[in-house]
Amino acid sequence: MPNEPSVWILLIVLAALVTGLALWLGRGFIIRKDEKGFSIEAKEKPAKPSGPGHISVGNKAEFQNVKAGDIGVIKSEDQGTEIESGKNIDVLKEGKITNAELGDIFVIKRQGKKPESKS
Numbered sequence: 680m681p682n683e684p685s686v687w688i689l690l691i692v693l694a695a696l697v698t699g700l701a702l703w704l705g706r707g708f709i710i711r712k713d714e715k716g717f718s719i720e721a722k723e724k725p726a727k728p729s730g731p732g733h734i735s736v737g738n739k740a741e742f743q744n745v746k747a748g749d750i751g752v753i754k755s756e757d758q759g760t761e762i763e764s765g766k767n768i769d770v771l772k773e774g775k776i777t778n779a780e781l782g783d784i785f786v787i788k789r790q791g792k793k794p795e796s797k798s
Contacts, residue, residue, distance in 0.1 A: 694719050733767040740771060742779040749782035756790055 697719045711718045736752055752768060768786055 735769045737771040737774050740774045743777045746780045751785040751788055754788045
């Protein structure tokens with residue numbers, strides 16, 4: 680334990696700063712005690728709620744030592760496929776891929792021939 684008062688003042692100011700930021704951001708904070716002493720950290724920001732405009736594929740998915748095909752939202756033979764504007768799309772948000780063989784990771788994958796233009 681440090682005997683210098685300036686070290687204690689610095690530690691108290693830092694702890695107050697972390698606590699103030701955590702409360703100001705509305706997340707709260709976590710205080711832990713381990714072998715090294717105490718630690719203070721902000722909680723993770725809560726995820727936004729899913730709504731009608733939200734598409735989520737593979738949220739927090741973990742792939743380890745696997746062989747898999749494509750991971751995606753829309754796979755289409757039609758070259759004109761589009762997604763409505765204003766959609767929130769997450770593909771593999773917070774996902775982990777370790778030693779895996781995967782196909783494509785995509786939001787829109789268009790296959791096939793492009794349509795012929797009419798002139």
